[in-house]
Amino acid sequence: MTKMTLTIDGQVVEAEEGMTILEVARKNTIPIPTLCYHPVLEPYGACRLCTVEVTQKGRSWSSLQTACTHPAWDGLDVKTNSPDVREARKMIMGLMLSRTPNVPIIQELAAEYGVSEPPFTVDDPQEKCILCGLCVRVCNDMVQAHVLNFSDRGVDRKVGPPFMEKTRQCIGCGACTIVCPTGAIEIVLEEAGIYAEKPLGPTAAIYVPFLQAVPRVPVIDTDSCIRFRQQDRSNGEIAEACGACQTLCEANAIDFTQQDEVVELNVGAIVVATGFQMWDSSKLSQYSYGRSPNIITALEFERLSNASGPTGGEIITADGEKPERVAIIHCVGSRDKNAGAHEYCSRICCMVSLKQAHLVRDKTHAEVYEFYMDMRAFGKGYEEFYERVQEDGVVMVRGRGAEVQVLPSGKLRVTGEDANLGKLVAADVDMVVLSSAIEAPADASQVSTMFGLSRTPDGWFAEAHPKLRPVETNTDGVFLAGCAQGPKDVPDTVAHAGAAASMVLALLCKGEVTISPQVAIVDEKLCSACKTCLSVCPYTAISFIVDANSARINEALCKGCGTCVATCPAGAITGQHFTDEQIYAQIEGLFRLPERVEA
Amino acid sequence: MSTNGKFEPRIVGFLCNWCTYTAADTAGVSRMEQPPNVDIIRFMCTGRIEPAFILKAFAEGADGVIISGCHPPGDCHYTNGNFKTFRRMPLVEALLQQYGIEEGRFHWGWISGAEAPKWAELVRGFTEQVRTLGPLEWKQQLASKED
Numbered sequence: 001m002t003k004m005t006l007t008i009d010g011q012v013v014e015a016e017e018g019m020t021i022l023e024v025a026r027k028n029t030i031p032i033p034t035l036c037y038h039p040v041l042e043p044y045g046a047c048r049l050c051t052v053e054v055t056q057k058g059r060s061w062s063s064l065q066t067a068c069t070h071p072a073w074d075g076l077d078v079k080t081n082s083p084d085v086r087e088a089r090k091m092i093m094g095l096m097l098s099r100t101p102n103v104p105i106i107q108e109l110a111a112e113y114g115v116s117e118p119p120f121t122v123d124d125p126q127e128k129c130i131l132c133g134l135c136v137r138v139c140n141d142m143v144q145a146h147v148l149n150f151s152d153r154g155v156d157r158k159v160g161p162p163f164m165e166k167t168r169q170c171i172g173c174g175a176c177t178i179v180c181p182t183g184a185i186e187i188v189l190e191e192a193g194i195y196a197e198k199p200l201g202p203t204a205a206i207y208v209p210f211l212q213a214v215p216r217v218p219v220i221d222t223d224s225c226i227r228f229r230q231q232d233r234s235n236g237e238i239a240e241a242c243g244a245c246q247t248l249c250e251a252n253a254i255d256f257t258q259q260d261e262v263v264e265l266n267v268g269a270i271v272v273a274t275g276f277q278m279w280d281s282s283k284l285s286q287y288s289y290g291r292s293p294n295i296i297t298a299l300e301f302e303r304l305s306n307a308s309g310p311t312g313g314e315i316i317t318a319d320g321e322k323p324e325r326v327a328i329i330h331c332v333g334s335r336d337k338n339a340g341a342h343e344y345c346s347r348i349c350c351m352v353s354l355k356q357a358h359l360v361r362d363k364t365h366a367e368v369y370e371f372y373m374d375m376r377a378f379g380k381g382y383e384e385f386y387e388r389v390q391e392d393g394v395v396m397v398r399g400r401g402a403e404v405q406v407l408p409s410g411k412l413r414v415t416g417e418d419a420n421l422g423k424l425v426a427a428d429v430d431m432v433v434l435s436s437a438i439e440a441p442a443d444a445s446q447v448s449t450m451f452g453l454s455r456t457p458d459g460w461f462a463e464a465h466p467k468l469r470p471v472e473t474n475t476d477g478v479f480l481a482g483c484a485q486g487p488k489d490v491p492d493t494v495a496h497a498g499a500a501a502s503m504v505l506a507l508l509c510k511g512e513v514t515i516s517p518q519v520a521i522v523d524e525k526l527c528s529a530c531k532t533c534l535s536v537c538p539y540t541a542i543s544f545i546v547d548a549n550s551a552r553i554n555e556a557l558c559k560g561c562g563t564c565v566a567t568c569p570a571g572a573i574t575g576q577h578f579t580d581e582q583i584y585a586q587i588e589g590l591f592r593l594p595e596r597v598e599a
Numbered sequence: 600m601s602t603n604g605k606f607e608p609r610i611v612g613f614l615c616n617w618c619t620y621t622a623a624d625t626a627g628v629s630r631m632e633q634p635p636n637v638d639i640i641r642f643m644c645t646g647r648i649e650p651a652f653i654l655k656a657f658a659e660g661a662d663g664v665i666i667s668g669c670h671p672p673g674d675c676h677y678t679n680g681n682f683k684t685f686r687r688m689p690l691v692e693a694l695l696q697q698y699g700i701e702e703g704r705f706h707w708g709w710i711s712g713a714e715a716p717k718w719a720e721l722v723r724g725f726t727e728q729v730r731t732l733g734p735l736e737w738k739q740q741l742a743s744k745e746d
Binding site for chain 1: 643
């Protein structure tokens with residue numbers, strides 16, 4: 001690629017062949033205003049706003065050219081803000097303001113070039129489209145839906161779908177609304193607003209799952225991505241739609257052909273850290289979850305108050321207003337014997353609720369009511385934080401929030417008992433945050449079967465010993481970390497995970513494993529070669545040795561359950577430490593004990 | 600077996616190490632109320648329990664026998680040892696009937712490590728049940744037949 005140099009506003013800049021003047025200028029942060037330009041679309045030269053004064057090498061005269069379409073040539077002298085340029089742009093903006101007098105960005109640009117009033121008669125003061133064709137190009141070239149195009153000519157020229165009618169070809173991707181510089185196109189959703197389906201989730205088809213994600217790389221949601229949707233809709237005919245992310249990614253990291261793959265690894269230890277899932281708050285109907293967009297779970301609130309969330313961290317109700325009163329209800333779905341709820345304490349919710357109460361006070365100054373049963377501020381610094389939140393002016397109501405009603409006005413009425421007052425209390429609020437329980441993931445039973453883990457009745461994976469072996473499981477080499485074992489807050493999870501990692505390292509560093517001597521052995525002289533034992537061993541530890549005409553047990557694989565011992569019809573297998581003789585001796589021993597003395 | 604003339608049943612429990620033995624341990628540590636009539640013999644898995652052990656217990660003088668392990672299908676520490684028990688025990692029941700041992704003297708079932716109260720409940724209920732049935736005295740019967 002040949003390098004060349006040109007001069008823009010007296011600054012000597014380098015360019016590569018194939019670049020336009022606009023691209024060179026943008027690369028060198030020299031401002032040139034544009035309306036109909038978008039870096040992923042072919043330049044079109046429709047708005048003429050990027051007009052610049054160009055003098056070619058060796059010529060004494062200059063001409064006005066659009067920077068977005070004019071190639072960068074060696075020796076060009078470009079002026080982006082000369083009197084001629086300004087005069088031309090003033091004319092352009094005058095014409096544009098006459099067409100669309102009420103579009104803010106046009107008004108601003110016109111004012112910049114000295115046009116405050118439309119110089120020509122305005123036909124339709126509500127017109128917003130400047131016919132820049134960005135939407136047409138994005139729809140045809142990128143999305144390849146071919147919905148939008150120009151129709152008619154001259155003063156009647158306009159943009160729209162065929163015959164200006166709704167068309168099923170439109171996939172509702174919204175690309176046209178994003179590129180439109182004047183906001184002339186609106187997407188009308190069947191369901192409205194910011195709280196529609198997936199309200200607090202990602203807002204683009206390619207996104208970083210969350211800011212602290214490891215590895216921190218974006219993923220493509222193939223259900224929303226224009227390229228994948230077009231592939232699906234056209235049965236693969238439209239294979240290369242959009243690709244804006246690919247065009248813009250300088251590292252060339254976007255690969256649309258990547259597929260999920262199954263990787264098989266041989267490992268010496270496994271840490272099960274499958275975490276938790278949120279309990280479905282609509283299971284208990286008294287909390288009215290799902291009946292009002294202003295009844296949200298603590299996790300949804302977390303997203304709402306997140307600076308990178310949909311509201312930029314502003315705490316607002318579904319109507320976009322700051323709430324004046326907020327109720328936070330503890331123990332929703334936990335410490336509850338009702339069907340569908342959990343009897344255990346979810347452990348994290350008290351502190352989460354206090355933090356969220358603090359956030360509400362801090363960001364909105366709304367009145368906050370905390371309905372709690374017991375305040376479990378159990379950790380280091382937690383009690384102090386509880387004190388601080390009380391000093392913030394949060395109203396603490398000791399008693400479970402019994403019911404949330406959606407009033408006809410849209411307000412929410414929370415009723416409950418204040419156990420300290422011994423009275424029923426009610427609060428009419430704008431927003432209710434449910435501190436919902438956390439529970440074992442729905443597929444925990446599959447994971448437990450896969451790793452031979454047992455589960456406690458509350459659904460979490462069972463550790464080998466509740467006090468002394470909290471990260472080990474009963475399956476050798478499989479360890480637990482975090483909420484897979486039970487509800488934990490962040491510091492506890494970090495400690496637990498660190499312990500699991502240490503256990504793994506301790507196991508792997510030794511290079512050898514000690515196994516229990518409680519294994520079964522075969523007396524090859526007694527073995528009748530019936531092979532019954534082979535079928536009962538869950539560990540495939542028994543193999544049949546043809547030469548010896550006998551079964552043989554691999555002691556490294558045998559776990560000592562003794563099933564084969566009980567099964568062997570010839571009595572050829574002995575379970576060490578649990579031999580028949582030992583067990584008979586135990587039984588006999590029981591009845592040689594002296595007679596019991598009644599207490 | 601009796602003291603002061605009152606019949607106290609002797610019961611042998613064959614329990615698996617991972618589930619019911621743990622439950623029994625927990626029941627004891629938690630001081631759950633249960634009669635002292637059950638003597639426990641620990642196995643690594645109920646799959647190890649041979650029918651002969653049960654007969655041996657009755658022959659030695661037991662008035663009742665309890666077999667208990669991990670809940671099927673997925674609780675077994677050894678994947679499926681409890682399934683072997685599940686298949687074996689109905690046969691044992693039939694065998695005991697043929698020997699004339701009443702149904703109520705033999706219990707087999709599942710209690711997980713977390714179900715200590717269930718274990719205590721079983722011990723209370725089963726002891727009462729065997730007490731009602733009275734002494735088995737199989738050992739004496741066997742001895743008299745041998746003569």
